Amino acid sequence: MFDTISLYFKIGFSHIYDFAAVDHILFLVALSALFTIADWRKLLILITAFTIGHSFTLILVSLDAFQINSRFVELLIPITIMLTAVYNFYILAKNKLLLSKPQRHYVLALGFGWIHGMAFSNYLRTTLFPGESLLTQLFAFNIGIELGQILIVGQIMLISYILTSIFKIKFKHYAFTLSGLAFALSLYLFIEQW
Numbered sequence: 177m178f179d180t181i182s183l184y185f186k187i188g189f190s191h192i193y194d195f196a197a198v199d200h201i202l203f204l205v206a207l208s209a210l211f212t213i214a215d216w217r218k219l220l221i222l223i224t225a226f227t228i229g230h231s232f233t234l235i236l237v238s239l240d241a242f243q244i245n246s247r248f249v250e251l252l253i254p255i256t257i258m259l260t261a262v263y264n265f266y267i268l269a270k271n272k273l274l275l276s277k278p279q280r281h282y283v284l285a286l287g288f289g290w291i292h293g294m295a296f297s298n299y300l301r302t303t304l305f306p307g308e309s310l311l312t313q314l315f316a317f318n319i320g321i322e323l324g325q326i327l328i329v330g331q332i333m334l335i336s337y338i339l340t341s342i343f344k345i346k347f348k349h350y351a352f353t354l355s356g357l358a359f360a361l362s363l364y365l366f367i368e369q370w
Contacts (some may be wrong), residue, residue: 180308181316187303188320191296193327199253199365200292201328206260206358207285208329209351210267213337223329225282227322229289230296234314237297238304249294250369256288257362264355268348296321 192200207226211219236242263284296317304313339345 184313184316185320188317189324192321192324202358203257208332209264209354213333222285226285226289229286230293231318233290233293234297244294246298252291254362254366261355261359
């Protein structure tokens with residue numbers, strides 16, 4: 177059992193912490209753009225909401241509760257990034273940097289986590305061992321993804337801190353640029369998938 181947990185933890189971690197997962201990394205970039213290093217607790221809850229969303233989808237797909245068209249999902253992923261970036265632009269335009277209503281952000285992350293879970297499930301289905309516990313494999317895979325996401329977001333927060341605190345770039349400009357970059361790259365991914 178420990179071998180199974182270790183294997184699927186590594187599979188989950190390497191799946192998210194890999195340049196091949198650029199679409200998921202871009203989503204984390206867009207999701208993190210409005211947060212400062214002082215908001216790390218809120219951001220951790222947000223990332224966990226995303227994980228809960230995609231975990232739910234992974235379970236349903238792994239149990240064959242529904243089938244998904246992988247081509248359709250690959251088009252949806254960049255759309256989630258673009259919508260998150262647009263939401264960021266809206267928040268920045270309203271000067272609500274402190275996210276006075278973070279519940280919207282959590283619902284957004286949870287909902288888009290369902291969509292990203294569809295993409296994760298296509299990958300995971302090819303690696304599942306029929307003789308092993310499905311729940312153990314899913315749990316270890318999700319923990320690996322969660323820790324990979326936290327590491328990526330930690331790096332984003334470090335860059336944010338360096339740029340805004342040391343180089344004195346205004347946080348609003350930083351957040352707008354980061355969101356714009358995520359939007360542009362996801363638009364490119366969408367066109368490429370189309």
